[in-house]
Amino acid sequence: MLVGSSLGGWIALEMCARSVERIGRLALIDTLGVKFGGREQRDIADIYALPTHEVLRRTFFAPERAAPDHSGLDDAEALSIASDRAATTLYGWRPYMHDPGLRRWLHRVSAPTLVLWGQSDGIVSPDYGEELCRSLPNARFELISEAGHYPHIERPDAVAEAIEKFARVEVAS
Amino acid sequence: MKVWHFSEMAYHPAWPELRDSYRVVIPNRLYDPKIGADLYHRYLDEWALCDGLGINIMTNEHHATATCADSVCTIPMAILARETKKVRLLALGMPIGNRNDPIRVAEEYSMLDVISRGRIEMGFVKGVPFEISPANTNPADLMERFWEAHDLILKAMTTHDGPFNWEGTHFHYRSVNVWPRPWQEPHPPVWMPVGSPGSAAEAAERGMTIGVLNTGWVRTPPIFEAYRKRAAEAGRPATPGRLAYMALIGVGDSREEGQRRADQILDYSRTSGIVAPQFMNPPGYASVAQSAQALRMSGAGFRAGRIQSRDGRAIDPRKMTVDDAIDAGLSFAGTPDDVFDQLRAFYDHVGGFGHLLMMGQGGLLSHEETVANLTLFSKEVLPRLSELG
Numbered sequence: 018m019l020v021g022s023s024l025g026g027w028i029a030l031e032m033c034a035r036s037v038e039r040i041g042r043l044a045l046i047d048t049l050g051v052k053f054g055g056r057e058q059r060d061i062a063d064i065y066a067l068p069t070h071e072v073l074r075r076t077f078f079a080p081e082r083a084a085p086d087h088s089g090l091d092d093a094e095a096l097s098i099a100s101d102r103a104a105t106t107l108y109g110w111r112p113y114m115h116d117p118g119l120r121r122w123l124h125r126v127s128a129p130t131l132v133l134w135g136q137s138d139g140i141v142s143p144d145y146g147e148e149l150c151r152s153l154p155n156a157r158f159e160l161i162s163e164a165g166h167y168p169h170i171e172r173p174d175a176v177a178e179a180i181e182k183f184a185r186v187e188v189a190s
Numbered sequence: 191m192k193v194w195h196f197s198e199m200a201y202h203p204a205w206p207e208l209r210d211s212y213r214v215v216i217p218n219r220l221y222d223p224k225i226g227a228d229l230y231h232r233y234l235d236e237w238a239l240c241d242g243l244g245i246n247i248m249t250n251e252h253h254a255t256a257t258c259a260d261s262v263c264t265i266p267m268a269i270l271a272r273e274t275k276k277v278r279l280l281a282l283g284m285p286i287g288n289r290n291d292p293i294r295v296a297e298e299y300s301m302l303d304v305i306s307r308g309r310i311e312m313g314f315v316k317g318v319p320f321e322i323s324p325a326n327t328n329p330a331d332l333m334e335r336f337w338e339a340h341d342l343i344l345k346a347m348t349t350h351d352g353p354f355n356w357e358g359t360h361f362h363y364r365s366v367n368v369w370p371r372p373w374q375e376p377h378p379p380v381w382m383p384v385g386s387p388g389s390a391a392e393a394a395e396r397g398m399t400i401g402v403l404n405t406g407w408v409r410t411p412p413i414f415e416a417y418r419k420r421a422a423e424a425g426r427p428a429t430p431g432r433l434a435y436m437a438l439i440g441v442g443d444s445r446e447e448g449q450r451r452a453d454q455i456l457d458y459s460r461t462s463g464i465v466a467p468q469f470m471n472p473p474g475y476a477s478v479a480q481s482a483q484a485l486r487m488s489g490a491g492f493r494a495g496r497i498q499s500r501d502g503r504a505i506d507p508r509k510m511t512v513d514d515a516i517d518a519g520l521s522f523a524g525t526p527d528d529v530f531d532q533l534r535a536f537y538d539h540v541g542g543f544g545h546l547l548m549m550g551q552g553g554l555l556s557h558e559e560t561v562a563n564l565t566l567f568s569k570e571v572l573p574r575l576s577e578l579g
Contacts, residue, residue, distance in 0.1 A: 065472055
């Protein structure tokens with residue numbers, strides 16, 4: 018089973034669009050990477066143009082509990098995060114966090130798929146998640162309450178339980 | 191020493207409406223084209239006046255901002271290429287890592303060089319981080335694009351048996367063939383603004399002239415030293431003519447008058463850094479080490495501490511006084527004697543330079559005051575610059 022969250026979900030979709038031969042199942046968590054709306058519609062919140070407090074508000078159900086505190090990081094940790102952010106920019110700056118051609122290949126993502134979504138995600142909304150689910154041939158949608166863009170951080174047990182259940186039970190197409 | 195008059199052509203009438211950001215996110219309903227036209231014409235008149243004053247001309251560009259209404263640096267140069275006859279014209283300059291079409295840049299500079307009969311100096315700039323959003327270029331490989339564009343532009347301007355082929359990492363052309371070829375051989379002098387010793391060394395390797403802006407008493411010496419050292423190692427000229435320093439200059443018949451003019455010009459420094467923090471450091475723009483440091487300082491910290499007093503104290507540019515700016519080496523102001531003495535002290539402190547980029551207009555300094563400032567400088571300070579060696 019392949020599990021991807023956010024940018025990782027995008028990578029998982031790109032892999033599966035090429036071949037699902039070696040993919041048993043796919044779990045996508047608050048995934049981005051696909052463009053559904055029109056050219057003047059923003060499907061994915063622009064985290065580089067919003068004030069920090071607004072990015073945190075959109076990212077977490079409870080930012081005061083879940084937002085990371087970077088002030089105490091040691092050198093290696095800070096360098097690692099800064100390096101990851103630069104890499105994210107390299108891949109996701111333009112087109113912004115999506116591959117314009119991916120939508121028309123989603124029909125090839127035929128593995129049984131669980132689309133998990135934080136109910137309070139303000140980066141990519143649950144509506145976007147449902148549209149993604151409808152675009153995949155063999156997928157089921159499930160909301161995680163009291164969670165934003167990273168439900169595995171805010172509700173780790175709920176996410177683990179949903180994925181575990183999905184791993185055991187055949188998904189109806 | 192050559193002197194260059196520089197103005198950002200500020201659209202200051204919008205300033206009273208702005209608070210947290212003077213850039214990127216401010217809607218252009220705050221711009222009145224009728225007032226803007228008057229401003230453009232007066233700024234152009236001030237540059238045109240320089241032709242008779244023996245002061246060269248420098249333009250620049252910024253985007254989506256009320257601090258600088260010059261969004262295309264080659265447009266005022268095109269007008270001035272014909273309106274002036276003697277002085278040289280520098281654009282510092284063209285943000286070639288943010289422009290999608292380097293060949294268009296080569297064409298613009300070549301055409302300007304021919305119209306001006308060889309008076310163009312061409313600047314290539316990385317651009318401040320808040321230029322990334324208006325251009326929507328990828329900050330993570332900006333410098334890679336910058337250097338490829340630089341190489342392509344120079345090849346396009348120096349190839350006279352074209353067309354040639356270019357299939358690079360970022361730019362692809364199957365038929366590069368720039369008409370007209372530039373007037374100057376092999377091409378107009380190349381400039382780059384730098385803000386760190388590392389960038390200075392990169393420019394030195396290529397024999398570019400560096401312009402340092404807002405680096406002052408503390409940060410300038412290591413930048414110039416890095417240039418001289420690397421240029422010597424690379425067998426490139428390390429003459430003062432390869433080094434340029436920008437200062438805000440207010441000169442008057444009395445010390446009070448000169449300082450009052452500098453105080454108005456200083457509104458450039460007080461406003462130009464006011465940017466919503468999320469645009470200050472797009473990931474990938476700064477080095478990973480700088481970004482890691484900023485992360486621990488919660489966000490926008492990597493440009494903090496850029497303005498320092500002579501004794502290394504951080505100065506908040508928004509609240510900087512004329513005395514602060516003179517102390518920091520950012521401004522030379524007062525009577526012609528004051529300005530010359532301050533300039534000479536700075537010149538000696540940094541080991542000399544061949545170009546003074548004079549911000550002779552900034553902020554709300556009026557047309558009449560700007561004309562008086564430039565004229566007095568030309569008459570009383572410019573003739574003495576040969577004393578500097």
